[in-house]
Amino acid sequence: MNLLDVIPRPALIALGVLVALRLWRRLAPVSYWYLIGFPVKAVRLRWTWRHIASGCGLTKKRHRWWFTTVPGLVASTGVVKVKRRFQRVAVDTKPWMKLPRPLRHGWRVTFHLLDGQVPDDYAKVCERLAHAWRVEAVRVVGSRPGRVTLQASVRDPLTNVQPATPCDDPPSGWTAADLLRPVVGVLESGASWSLDFRLIPHWMNVGATQSGKSNLINALIVALARQPVALVGFDLKGGVELSPYAPRLSALVTNRTDAVKLLAELIGIMGLRMLACREHGARDIWQLPDALRPIPVVILVDELAELFLTADKAEKDEVTKTATALLRIAQLGRAFGIHLLLSGQRIGSDLGPGVTALRAQIGGRICHRVNDPETAVMTLGDLDPDALVAARSIPPGMPGVAIVTGADGRWCRARSGYVSTAAAEQAACAFADRTPSWDQIKASGLGHELDSTDQPQIAA
Numbered sequence: 001m002n003l004l005d006v007i008p009r010p011a012l013i014a015l016g017v018l019v020a021l022r023l024w025r026r027l028a029p030v031s032y033w034y035l036i037g038f039p040v041k042a043v044r045l046r047w048t049w050r051h052i053a054s055g056c057g058l059t060k061k062r063h064r065w066w067f068t069t070v071p072g073l074v075a076s077t078g079v080v081k082v083k084r085r086f087q088r089v090a091v092d093t094k095p096w097m098k099l100p101r102p103l104r105h106g107w108r109v110t111f112h113l114l115d116g117q118v119p120d121d122y123a124k125v126c127e128r129l130a131h132a133w134r135v136e137a138v139r140v141v142g143s144r145p146g147r148v149t150l151q152a153s154v155r156d157p158l159t160n161v162q163p164a165t166p167c168d169d170p171p172s173g174w175t176a177a178d179l180l181r182p183v184v185g186v187l188e189s190g191a192s193w194s195l196d197f198r199l200i201p202h203w204m205n206v207g208a209t210q211s212g213k214s215n216l217i218n219a220l221i222v223a224l225a226r227q228p229v230a231l232v233g234f235d236l237k238g239g240v241e242l243s244p245y246a247p248r249l250s251a252l253v254t255n256r257t258d259a260v261k262l263l264a265e266l267i268g269i270m271g272l273r274m275l276a277c278r279e280h281g282a283r284d285i286w287q288l289p290d291a292l293r294p295i296p297v298v299i300l301v302d303e304l305a306e307l308f309l310t311a312d313k314a315e316k317d318e319v320t321k322t323a324t325a326l327l328r329i330a331q332l333g334r335a336f337g338i339h340l341l342l343s344g345q346r347i348g349s350d351l352g353p354g355v356t357a358l359r360a361q362i363g364g365r366i367c368h369r370v371n372d373p374e375t376a377v378m379t380l381g382d383l384d385p386d387a388l389v390a391a392r393s394i395p396p397g398m399p400g401v402a403i404v405t406g407a408d409g410r411w412c413r414a415r416s417g418y419v420s421t422a423a424a425e426q427a428a429c430a431f432a433d434r435t436p437s438w439d440q441i442k443a444s445g446l447g448h449e450l451d452s453t454d455q456p457q458i459a460a
């Protein structure tokens with residue numbers, strides 16, 4: 001007997017539809033998500049929102065007039081016991097949910113806050129919501145008066161991240177809008193992750209060993225190499241990290257004695273730029289005419305701790321000079337186009353008193369995977385405790401993932417695009433001709449008429 005004759009026709013059709021849906025999901029997950037997965041999820045979200053909001057403590061008791069023709073029915077809901085048909089009763093009110101909007105890896109949904117609620121109340125229950133909605137993560141991604149927007153991620157969007165900036169050599173690899181805004185990876189929201197030195201002049205890049213700090217520097221080199229900026233390297237790991245990029249570095253030092261001298265030179269350059277700005281009545285280099293604007297300098301420090309460790313008295317003097325110079329650059333560098341990216345495994349007060357003052361001046365924080373909670377606290381400060389939890393839960397198998405703080409103090413997860421040393425070296429060689437010499441850096445912006453081919457024009 002044929003098996004198909006035994007199975008009823010409706011069951012066969014249902015089976016066929018199920019198989020087709022599974023195939024669709026496997027072969028074209030994006031269209032499946034937008035056309036089937038998300039609509040089903042959205043209906044479930046709306047349908048279950050009252051229970052979930054109540055379970056997460058997001059509902060409020062409100063008094064309502066309640067009318068029913070069948071009092072027993074109302075009593076059976078468990079909301080309230082009603083004897084009369086028309087009565088003022090306390091009911092659980094849920095926050096109003098707007099229509100969820102689909103994203104590539106999840107959805108966004110906005111809620112109207114109930115009286116007395118603040119966005120922070122939602123941030124505190126994100127983990128509960130993630131479990132209730134069966135998703136990887138839920139985060140607060142925006143708020144305005146009376147509204148809060150949450151984003152749910154079905155899958156971790158940071159699992160596969162492509163290099164943000166191609167390592168090839170396009171004829172013109174940058175625009176004025178990109179200047180000092182290198183894109184190094186992606187944010188959890190799917191947006192580009194750019195280290196915006198124009199907005200946040202100095203950054204701290206912290207993480208345990210093998211957490212992805214050097215990869216971030218590689219991504220930064222690839223993105224900045226094509227721009228008219230000077231890159232200066234302080235590689236206190238004996239030069240093993242930054243020397244492959246020497247063709248695109250205007251200066252590279254690999255020990256502390258040379259570092260002290262180079263920092264002194266940079267302070268001198270900063271002083272000259274200060275005078276130039278004063279002469280032209282400008283508050284910073286970005287107010288100077290394009291032709292006079294000095295070349296921005298990005299200082300890359302790898303293993304900051306090595307600059308601060310002391311063994312004897314002679315070293316102590318060097319450390320004091322280093323700490324003072326770095327602090328001066330951190331305080332004044334923004335206005336004069338001198339920026340810092342400080343990398344290290346720990347940037348804490350245990351390295352010496354100068355470090356705490358320096359850290360306070362560094363607005364941009366990038367915290368890769370850390371081994372101990374103190375390092376996360378040192379890096380991210382007293383941000384939302386959830387940021388610290390998120391930093392501690394970065395798995396070792398996801399190097400490059402970091403918690404990043406923005407100018408508004410909000411945090412988010414991000415991952416740098418993978419850039420091998422060879423790719424960054426290739427970019428450094430390809431754009432070697434754009435490396436300003438030390439003399440060019442010193443002379444730029446001081447009103448010295450350089451040959452226009454000598455000095456790159458830097459648009460504001």
Ligand SMILES: Nc1ncnc2c1ncn2[C@@H]1O[C@H](COP(=O)(O)OP(=O)(O)OP(=O)(O)O)[C@@H](O)[C@H]1O
Nearest residue numbers: 208209210211212213214215399400415416417418
């Ligand atoms: N965004 C990323 N995507 C994929 N792999 C990455 C990423 N970032 C780093 N890796 C890989 O993780 C490993 C460690 O990265 P990296 O050398 O940047 O870590 P690190 O923090 O600088 O380590 P160390 O302090 O020991 O030098 C490398 O093999 C690198 O290829």
